[in-house]
Amino acid sequence: KAGVTQTPRYLIKTRGQQVTLSCSPISGHRSVSWYQQTPGQGLQFLFEYFSETQRNKGNFPGRFSGRQFSNSRSEMNVSTLELGDSALYLCASSLDRDGGISTDTQYFGPGTRLTVL
Amino acid sequence: QQQVKQSPQSLIVQKGGISIINCAYENTAFDYFPWYQQFPGKGPALLIAIRPDVSEKKEGRFTISFNKSAKQFSLHIMDSQPGDSATYFCAFTSNNRKLIWGLGTSLAVNP
Numbered sequence: 016k017a018g019v020t021q022t023p024r025y026l027i028k029t030r031g032q033q034v035t036l037s038c039s040p041i042s043g044h045r046s047v048s049w050y051q052q053t054p055g056q057g058l059q060f061l062f063e064y065f066s067e068t069q070r071n072k073g074n075f076p077g078r079f080s081g082r083q084f085s086n087s088r089s090e091m092n093v094s095t096l097e098l099g100d101s102a103l104y105l106c107a108s109s110l111d112r113d114g115g116i117s118t119d120t121q122y123f124g125p126g127t128r129l130t131v132l
Numbered sequence: 133q134q135q136v137k138q139s140p141q142s143l144i145v146q147k148g149g150i151s152i153i154n155c156a157y158e159n160t161a162f163d164y165f166p167w168y169q170q171f172p173g174k175g176p177a178l179l180i181a182i183r184p185d186v187s188e189k190k191e192g193r194f195t196i197s198f199n200k201s202a203k204q205f206s207l208h209i210m211d212s213q214p215g216d217s218a219t220y221f222c223a224f225t226s227n228n229r230k231l232i233w234g235l236g237t238s239l240a241v242n243p
Binding site for chain 1: 166168173174175176177178181221230231233234235236
């Protein structure tokens with residue numbers, strides 16, 4: 016099976032711009048989560064989508080948004096970029112995190128490195 | 133907000149030595165402790181995971197031990213190899229299904 020793919024791999028934007036990142040999960044995986052990774056903060060959870068619905072959300076401002084399509088592919092959007100948004104954005108997919116506490120393995124993509132100038 | 137404190141931040145071990153990484157968590161309501169390994173330029177990948185009803189789990193050279201009373205779990209890498217050089221993250225599942233992550237340990241194994 017192909018792994019999780021993310022596009023683009025690298026992105027340079029300037030403050031105030033907006034950006035859209037794309038994630039294609041492993042075939043058959045229905046849950047997609049997004050994380051922001053920075054050296055000082057580690058992995059910070061952004062949100063999780065399941066069956067085109069946001070099922071969970073982290074503590075990020077409304078400038079960060081996402082969506083999931085019927086084929087489970089997901090996009091995240093960051094509007095009005097700030098310098099502090101420079102980070103590696105990781106997407107992870109899992110089979111199904113349905114109800115209760117899940118122990119599903121999350122499979123990560125290689126990430127999109129976003130640099131905001 | 134529930135947190136997990138991971139230590140050390142960085143670790144240098146000689147080839148053949150034992151690497152030990154610790155994580156201490158707060159509060160309760162968890163049932164899954166995965167460890168992830170991340171190489172430069174790659175996303176994290178699941179290395180090994182444990183549930184709290186088990187005190188230890190071993191997979192090859194990697195062992196997780198769990199101390200519920202101390203609210204701590206540890207990763208031991210026996211016979212560490214240069215190929216183990218990576219960043220290691222501990223995590224646990226919170227009661228709202230989010231994975232709470234440690235800040236990572238950068239491991240360097242000298243040949």
